[in-house]
Amino acid sequence: MKMTFRWYGEGNDPIPLKYIKQIPNCSGIMGVLDQYAAGEVWPEDVIGDYVKHVNAAGLEVEVIESVNVHEDIKLGLPSRDRYIDNYRHTVRNLAKHGIKVIIYNFMPVFDWLRTDLAREIPEDGSNSLYYDEQELLGMTPQMIVERTAETSGFTLPGWEPERLADLDRVMKLYEGVSQTQLLENFKYFLEGVIPTCEEVGVRLAVHPDDPAWPIFGLPRIVHTKEQLQAIVDLVDSPANSLCVCTGSLGSNPANDIVDILRTFSEQGRLACAHVRNV
Numbered sequence: 164m165k166m167t168f169r170w171y172g173e174g175n176d177p178i179p180l181k182y183i184k185q186i187p188n189c190s191g192i193m194g195v196l197d198q199y200a201a202g203e204v205w206p207e208d209v210i211g212d213y214v215k216h217v218n219a220a221g222l223e224v225e226v227i228e229s230v231n232v233h234e235d236i237k238l239g240l241p242s243r244d245r246y247i248d249n250y251r252h253t254v255r256n257l258a259k260h261g262i263k264v265i266i267y268n269f270m271p272v273f274d275w276l277r278t279d280l281a282r283e284i285p286e287d288g289s290n291s292l293y294y295d296e297q298e299l300l301g302m303t304p305q306m307i308v309e310r311t312a313e314t315s316g317f318t319l320p321g322w323e324p325e326r327l328a329d330l331d332r333v334m335k336l337y338e339g340v341s342q343t344q345l346l347e348n349f350k351y352f353l354e355g356v357i358p359t360c361e362e363v364g365v366r367l368a369v370h371p372d373d374p375a376w377p378i379f380g381l382p383r384i385v386h387t388k389e390q391l392q393a394i395v396d397l398v399d400s401p402a403n404s405l406c407v408c409t410g411s412l413g414s415n416p417a418n419d420i421v422d423i424l425r426t427f428s429e430q431g432r433l434a435c436a437h438v439r440n441v
């Protein structure tokens with residue numbers, strides 16, 4: 164097992180690589196190239212330059228986050244085949260530069276959700292991401308997007324403006340998509356990309372829903388042990404793996420994190436983990 168640190172990229176992350184290098188036993192970063200919208204192919208030369216840049220700081224980059232799945236794939240639209248093809252292309256390009264694990268998610272529309280991106284903690288003046296269910300119930304999806312754009316100061320993976328520009332249209336498309344249908348669409352995606360992953364030695368690791376329950380009436384199927392098992396069972400391959408996020412799953416106290424880690428580790432389906440508090 165290796166310990167790495169999430170890094171959002173030059174100009175997007177206030178923490179420089181040389182600080183991460185100072186963390187004892189930290190061998191690398193979990194990287195991201197968030198300038199590409201879901202469905203776009205990540206160019207090989209850009210990936211190469213990125214990996215070189217990280218390596219030059221004395222750090223490895225074996226895990227890449229947020230190769231986002233296009234909504235058409237999650238919705239099961241006929242156009243999904245083109246985006247699955249692009250996904251395979253990105254997998255190949257990443258593998259050429261030593262990437263071993265790709266973290267992705269299968270959450271409709273909203274990648275992850277907070278009601279406040281910089282909530283000040285009165286005790287010490289620090290700030291953190293914050294989620295308040297009561298507050299969320301009084302907000303529309305559009306309000307969340309606007310607030311994110313106003314307060315963050317950077318582009319956060321999953322909240323790219325172009326991805327959210329047609330929010331109303333996409334929300335409408337999900338009306339009538341059941342959890343069962345979403346799981347079917349998930350299977351179709353995995354059957355399309357897993358053979359390529361196996362061929363080039365990359366493991367896909369699905370990140371759980373964050374928070375660990377449905378929001379805004381959208382279907383969600385990646386937030387309980389049973390659901391994770393159903394996903395692992397969709398395609399029987401070590402390339403079809405999980406990224407167990409202790410914080411996301413832990414947001415629902417009913418999830419026994421230790422049991423989940425043990426179960427999927429024993430099945431050989433734990434590619435990586437996010438270790439954080441709720």
Ligand SMILES: [Mn+2]
Nearest residue numbers: 370408411437
């Ligand atoms: Mn996480």
